[in-house]
Amino acid sequence: MTRVVLDGAAAVLLLVGALQCLLGGLGVLRLPSLLSRMQAATKPQTLGLLLILAGAALRLPLDSAVTLLLVAVFQVITAPVLSQLLSRSAYRSGAVHPEILAADELADRMPREGPEPPQAP
Amino acid sequence: MTASAPRVARWLSVLWLAVVWVLLWGSFTLLTILGGVLVGVAVTALFRTATPPNPLPLRPVRLLALLGFVARDLVVSSYGVSFQTLRYGPRARGAILELPLLTSSDRVVAVIAGAYTLSPGTIVLQIDHVSGLWYIYVLGPRDARQIEEARTSALEMQRRVLSAFGTPDEIAEARRMLLGRRGAP
Numbered sequence: 001m002t003r004v005v006l007d008g009a010a011a012v013l014l015l016v017g018a019l020q021c022l023l024g025g026l027g028v029l030r031l032p033s034l035l036s037r038m039q040a041a042t043k044p045q046t047l048g049l050l051l052i053l054a055g056a057a058l059r060l061p062l063d064s065a066v067t068l069l070l071v072a073v074f075q076v077i078t079a080p081v082l083s084q085l086l087s088r089s090a091y092r093s094g095a096v097h098p099e100i101l102a103a104d105e106l107a108d109r110m111p112r113e114g115p116e117p118p119q120a121p
Numbered sequence: 122m123t124a125s126a127p128r129v130a131r132w133l134s135v136l137w138l139a140v141v142w143v144l145l146w147g148s149f150t151l152l153t154i155l156g157g158v159l160v161g162v163a164v165t166a167l168f169r170t171a172t173p174p175n176p177l178p179l180r181p182v183r184l185l186a187l188l189g190f191v192a193r194d195l196v197v198s199s200y201g202v203s204f205q206t207l208r209y210g211p212r213a214r215g216a217i218l219e220l221p222l223l224t225s226s227d228r229v230v231a232v233i234a235g236a237y238t239l240s241p242g243t244i245v246l247q248i249d250h251v252s253g254l255w256y257i258y259v260l261g262p263r264d265a266r267q268i269e270e271a272r273t274s275a276l277e278m279q280r281r282v283l284s285a286f287g288t289p290d291e292i293a294e295a296r297r298m299l300l301g302r303r304g305a306p
Contacts, residue, residue: 023202030213031206036215039243040206043241046241047196050195066144070145079238081238101214101215102214103262103268104216
């Protein structure tokens with residue numbers, strides 16, 4: 001009986017997680033700009049991965065399942081760092097198109113185009 | 122601040138490294154736990170970090186509340202991004218907003234930026250310590266009202282992180298700022 005409940009819960013988690021990843025993929029196709037696509041590529045995927053890991057953990061022996069916890073923790077810690085670095089470079093290099101922004105309060109403060117001024121070595 | 126604070130910080134690092142080590146092995150035996158502690162001691166001895174000047178306050182209840190808020194936000198905002206994808210697709214809009222940064226602690230700023238960027242549909246683009254400003258990108262806002270909603274929710278995230286890690290002054294300032302926004306017509 002417990003087995004059936006666990007399998008059922010695992011199946012639901014895996015399917016919802018897979019759906020999240022699918023929506024993320026769809027977002028990469030449909031959304032218009034680099035910044036918005038990154039939201040779709042990195043974020044629903046984070047939740048999707050967490051759900052899939054949870055679903056997989058239910059079906060695995062405990063000692064394998066705890067290693068998945070490590071995967072989840074590092075995903076949550078590293079994903080924001082990566083997307084912040086990418087989006088900042090994107091803005092600087094002019095890959096963000098102003099016409100699809102409802103507001104841009106950074107425009108006056110950061111040069112949009114061209115590389116960063118060379119730093120003194 | 123007591124003289125043993127750096128030592129406490131070091132043992133917390135050892136504990137964290139030992140937990141990671143045990144999880145990597147995936148087995149809770151005396152050997153892996155002892156090995157984890159040994160590895161932790163060796164790593165913290167070999168790679169000494171600069172001792173942080175002030176230890177962050179430890180407020181377990183508020184920290185748990187923050188973790189719960191971030192987890193809930195991860196789910197809710199994921200559906201927000203999915204909605205933007207399905208409803209607007211190529212016609213989705215976004216906004217880049219400027220917000221006041223209420224703390225000067227590097228570590229608290231890092232937690233704010235990490236928590237806010239983890240949330241789907243939002244990214245911290247730039248942090249300006251000197252002027253005390255941070256810049257965010259938000260997917261979704263289409264008009265002035267939605268822009269102000271996005272601004273409020275970012276300030277709410279800042280308030281929640283500060284209530285777990287900030288000084289009493291910063292917490293009061295964050296609360297006052299949000300109250301002022303909600304009271305505004």
